[in-house]
Amino acid sequence: MAGSLASWQRLAQAVLAPGDGLLRHLGPLGEPDELGIRLPAGLNARLIARSGEPVGAKLGYRWHLYPDGGATFPAPRGGWIYVSNSEVPAAGGVGAIRFDARGEVIRAYSLLEGTSLNCAGGATPWGTWLSCEEWSGGAVWECDPRRRRLPRRRPALGIFKHEAVAVDPDQGYLYLTEDEPDGRLYRFTPKAYPDLGDGLLEVAEVQGDPLVAPAAVMWHPLPDPMPVLGGLGRKTPTRLQVPQSTAFRGGEGIGWHAGRIYFTTKGDDTVWCYQPGAAGSGVLSVLYRRDPARPADILSGVDNLTVAASGEVLVAEDGGDMQVVVLDEAGRLTPLLQVVGQDRSEIAGIAFSPDGRRLYFSSQRGPTGKGPFGLTYEISVA
Template structure:
């Protein structure tokens, strides 16, 4: 019996499939999300942009690599990756997007008015390499993360008015994503290595990321249970990589997206196709989704887990790197289902999912487009009746 069949059998034998998500959140062992009908219904035929969406949702192209954004003079960057939205004083917003190329990298931004019209676009970061994902801070900066050996976090201004700042105190490693926890005043960081770690950065002064303490998650074997945090002796990794400095560190197979909401840090690992949930107050961890634990006889709807974000309803939106180019959602009731699919982009990946401040629009990119090239990236907006 292969690993997938063995694990599925264990789920059925333990009667996990018979219990709902709310029960399992209070139980000793978690029941990862299972396939089911999504809250928005089935996907319709592809629209004019090649995107399959639920009924009453529409899409539009915001930007294409190498082309001017709308009527602005700004040329959109190659390989658009992680992104986030920021509220503007005039009722509009800004969508920022990383560029995962080397050399070049960096990040750009698109400005929208209160009705969603594009009013501008600009550069917010230059001179970096392979900027993959990142995270939004409560003080309205964008943390752009380099996915390189001994890569750094750069704190940027979405408006492009202030110079970006390198934040080496947050560790030099193969960064992927960041998620800010304002309750415990820490920043969680994922690492894209096959034996990567989950870190948290504790700033010396909240709101200032120039100094602080880098810690790594520690725990025993398994996928659920209590966790602890240990200080990383040398965040600059002058001799030993950060992930190898603490013997008790928990290693994860390819850390990807990271999202914080309501006391939970959600993060994905692509090597084993899992979505994890860290209870930040209780310092416990469990699986929210694992394609090996889908019920016997059912297909796993989510594969190639990557960037992750959340909506006001508590739904998680998980983008696929490969797979069948879907964004899948995981509901608070532990149901996983496709939300959209991009057709004809089989050599690409979905990146940068982020909601507008009012929650009515979802932005994302096909990083390498239909051609499978970093020079063919496309950034989209989806609008519709998202539940609040």
């Protein structure tokens, strides 16, 4: 596994752009195009896949229902793979689309089937996709985008209502969000990084008010990371096992960049930043919290996120104005795109191609909001 990790890191570094070309085109959004997407001048949108229909010409795989969290992975012989979760009860899973070096779709296939409510997740530095089940008995599944290995359930990462996961390759931790009104922030330390078969799962306690000043974070081991049926039986759910742990109002997307962990909570429209410390603790601060009284606070319904190579945090809206909004280090908010006519849907699965020149995302429920009409798009430079 160590050799695989090193080779994937070299491959990713070889194609990673120093800045994301799409963000150089930030500006006023134009009128909706034929797909109903508003973009700044210089960017184009393309429909890649539609739920229930074959992806590409004669490829066979029908795109899954309710596409949610996603990520891209560089392919060894050029091109890349976009993976996408299916947030369907009892019949969810993960699908994948393979692109060649020119960005043309050449393959589509399933990575995982028969799981439940696969919501978001996260990519690993060793080239796998961690797909998170969003129900009280949910687990994390590790999938190989190239299908060289079968998917593996990773119960050591906890049994709870998973939302998303991010890997800190510097310190070897994994951070996980929980989509509950009183969800927690978790940290997993593999026993033998990067093997996720065993390790220590901890829960965060925030000491202080991050809205006032950056607050210290302490981590507490969970007595029982794998409660039977996620607490539906006699065992206590993970979020209630450590009384001093801190509740977060609906954990959503999470990502790592340049030594920091960024994540969102939908119940209070907040974007957080966690700075790990050298001794295992860290500091939590607030990058953004929406105030409805401030007209400049255009970001609402915070959900999935990704971080550009140049450091900007891109946040997708669940409802809101159906936008992807760019949040920079100065706290400025700029819409990158808006989907029009799909107000009962949500934007999910935002992910840059490995070279940073394209962005993928889905409208989970499409124009009607009733499904199954999920649509997956690509944004690129015109």
